[in-house]
Structure formats: structure tokens, C-alpha cells
Amino acid sequence: xxQLVQSGAExxxxxxxxxxxxxxxxxxxxxxxxxxxxxxxxxxPEWMGxxxxxxxxxxxxxxxxxxxxxTRDTSTSTVYMELSSLRSDDTAVYYCARELPQTCFFDxxxxxxxxxxxx
Amino acid sequence: ETVLTQSPGTLSLSPxxxxxxxxxxxxxxxxxxxxxxQQKPGQAPRLLIYGTSNRATGIPDRFSGSGSGxxxxxxxxxxxPEDFAVxxxxxxxxxxxMFTFGQGTKLExx
Numbered sequence: 001x002x003q004l005v006q007s008g009a010e011x012x013x014x015x016x017x018x019x020x021x022x023x024x025x026x027x028x029x030x031x032x033x034x035x036x037x038x039x040x041x042x043x044x045p046e047w048m049g050x051x052x053x054x055x056x057x058x059x060x061x062x063x064x065x066x067x068x069x070x071t072r073d074t075s076t077s078t079v080y081m082e083l084s085s086l087r088s089d090d091t092a093v094y095y096c097a098r099e100l101p102q103t104c105f106f107d108x109x110x111x112x113x114x115x116x117x118x119x
Numbered sequence: 120e121t122v123l124t125q126s127p128g129t130l131s132l133s134p135x136x137x138x139x140x141x142x143x144x145x146x147x148x149x150x151x152x153x154x155x156x157q158q159k160p161g162q163a164p165r166l167l168i169y170g171t172s173n174r175a176t177g178i179p180d181r182f183s184g185s186g187s188g189x190x191x192x193x194x195x196x197x198x199x200p201e202d203f204a205v206x207x208x209x210x211x212x213x214x215x216x217m218f219t220f221g222q223g224t225k226l227e228x229x
Binding site (some may be wrong): 035037043044045046047061062095097103104105106107109110111112 | 152156164169207211215217218221
């Protein structure tokens, strides 16, 4: 069965970076895009970017100003999201989610990883 | 960026009643690229509807979606206890070609 399993909770100081992993299984890794979506407490989800695991191409929204980097390891079917220059308002649950290319919706999600930014 | 505004913010209904949730976009959205998700506390969002009106695998037929342009609706007929949750609409497109979500409608038991 399809599974997206994320790494555990992290606590970081302002200005630091965090790297969250999403290990996939149960389907062909190269055939689905992987996106990252975050959700701050009490807020709606926010899209952070995506990767095409097949070719490695990425796409990011402008509002993160180059702070997000998404990479993949095809040997382990794992996708990584690194967020740099952390601020307190980056405190959120971070999710990876799968998209069949060109459908523009997310059919499977990881369980979420809580990132807390605090001095 | 296409902003999605959901209403009402909170909807209080009883099991067995009908729920109508609204999602309004700041600019026209392709019907292909409008989806709805359900989220329960401590869980990831779950896909309910894609392409405005198509139910995802395993979603019961009491859930239906409709709409076009800037106005979209999620309808839940005959509410079951497990339906009380937060619902989000999501779109892809706009001038910046990005994904955006609404702020959510909380469906609570009256």
C-alpha cells in the first residue's frame, strides 16, 4: 500500500535550518510528484514547493524567497525538504504529499512533522 | 496569487442534516484544478473531491462537489458523526501558477 513516512519532530533556534525527510513506498517513486505543504497552528495549509522525483526538477513559490530546497534520493525513494533562516513564524506541521503529474491535487499525505522554532 | 475564501468559518449542524460549504476564488479557477480535503485533529488532510466534482477513492456518495469559475460548493447530505471535521478547498493556477488553500470551514456538532 502507498505510504509516505516522515521524520520526527524538531526544535530549532531562529536563524538555523531544518531538514525533513519523506520516505515513500508502495508505488513507483519516479511516477508521482512530491510536494511539501505546511500548516501553522489554527491556519490553513500553505504550499511550499514540489519535486519531480524522476528528473529532479523543482518548483517553488516566490513567497519563501529561496529559503526552501527540495531534493530526492532515488536509491531510497526519499524526498527531503530543507528550510533555512528559520523564524518563529515557521513553527508549523510540515507535510509531504503525492501528486499524479498534471492532476494538481494531493491523493496521499505523510503523517506530518512538527517543527518548532524557539529561542 | 488566487485567494480562496471559505464560508462559513464554522457550521453547527446535527447528524442526519445536510451541510453546504462554500469556496470563493479571487479569480477564475479551472474546474479541473479545484479539490476539497477533510482534516481531523492531529491528522493529515484527506482528499475528498478532485476536479470540482469527482469523489476520491473510498469517499462515500453523501459527499458531492459542484461549481465553476469563482464559486464552488461541497455538499454533505445526511451527516454522519465521523463527518465533523475541518474542510479545506484547494486550487492550482493563477498568474503565479501555484497551489493555494482556503482557510477552512469547521463543521461541528450542534
